[in-house]
Amino acid sequence: MGFTDGWDSFADGWDSFVAVVDGRWVDRRPRRPEVAGQLRRETQLMPWLAPLLPLQVPVPWIREETPLVVRHVLVPGRAIAASDVVNGRVIGRFLHALHHLSPIEACRHGLASAGETRRRRAATISRLRGEVMPLIPVPQRNSGALLLDAVQEFPIDTIVHGDFGPDHVLVGDGQVTGVIDFGDVHLGDAANDLAWPLFGAPPAIADAVVAAYGVTADLGDRALVWHQLGPWHEVTHGLDIGDPDTVQRGVKGVLARLNRPKG
Structure with a gap:
């Protein structure tokens, strides 16, 4: 076939x-x-x-x-929905297990090194400064600059999925069945994977993830920054494919998240 x-x-x-x-x-x-x-x-x-x-x-x-x-x-299931709040603890346990595996062993099995992540992160931040920042209204640019400065210094010490969101968490018969799309798996910051569960998912899922994972205040603060950064990548994707609607949608997302309060 x-x-x-x-x-x-x-x-x-x-x-x-x-x-x-x-x-x-x-x-x-x-x-x-x-x-x-x-x-x-x-x-x-x-x-x-x-x-x-x-x-x-x-x-x-x-x-x-x-x-x-x-x-x-094929991993069975459908993308998780807001009604699947019972699965927050399962998600938290999954991320805890992933994040506590040995980075050394992972690199021996093909995971890129911390140095590679550092280079990629620097290149990404440089692109976001050069291509997304000019699209942000002047009054919000300082907040955007602080966001990019913060991400530059985040840890690179954990195996992370790298694109952990509702499209990649599958459920069936009310239970989580699997996690897909490890194309962005890398050595990075554990808080990256917690961005959607803590700040994009319904509160019941967020609370269950916090309890099952054992999220600290510092992890939560960094997860918020990664959540705020998400729409910036939608902007660059729109630029890459020449789609003004995707760019505009991404800019709206950037502005909506930039000044989100902690907690």
């Missing part, structure tokens, strides 16, 4: 083309050349990582080399 057979409606990821094959497999192909290395890294890391986690996650392998296609078993 060819790659495009069984093309599915969620085949619109930012980094990869995605196809569901025979209702059983998920195939991914990089949208851009630089994503190929990211997919290959997953095929090295995830076989080590998956057995150590309390929920099902994708374990991809290389199906085709040219063009590169990686495949994994």
Whole structure:
């Protein structure tokens, strides 16, 4: 069966083309050349990582080399909804387990080093300053600059999912069934993965995550900063694909989150 057979409606990821094959497999192909290395890294890391986690996650392998296609078993479930508040403790336990695995062992199994994260973070912040900051009204630019300054200094010492949000947490029959899309997994700041659970999810989920994970005040403060940073990436994505509506939506999100109070 060819790659495009069984093309599915969620085949619109930012980094990869995605196809569901025979209702059983998920195939991914990089949208851009630089994503190929990211997919290959997953095929090295995830076989080590998956057995150590309390929920099902994708374990991809290389199906085709040219063009590169990686495949994994379809993780069952649908994206978590606001009504699934009972799952907050499960989410908290999952993140706690992920964040307490050995970074040294992860790097031995393909995870990029802290130095690589530091370089990528610096490049990302530089781009956000140069391309997003000019789109922010002048009165809000100081708050934006402080946000980027803060992120620059955040820890790089934990295995993080890197894109932990409701689209990637799956549920079925009222229970969390798995977590998908580890394309952004990296060595970074644990608070990155807590941004959506604490500040984007319903309060009942946030409270349960705090209790199950053991979120400290410092972690919560950093998670808020990562939450505030989220729409900045939507702006750059819109710029990359030449979509003014996505850019405008991202700028609105930036302004809505910039002055969100703590707590």
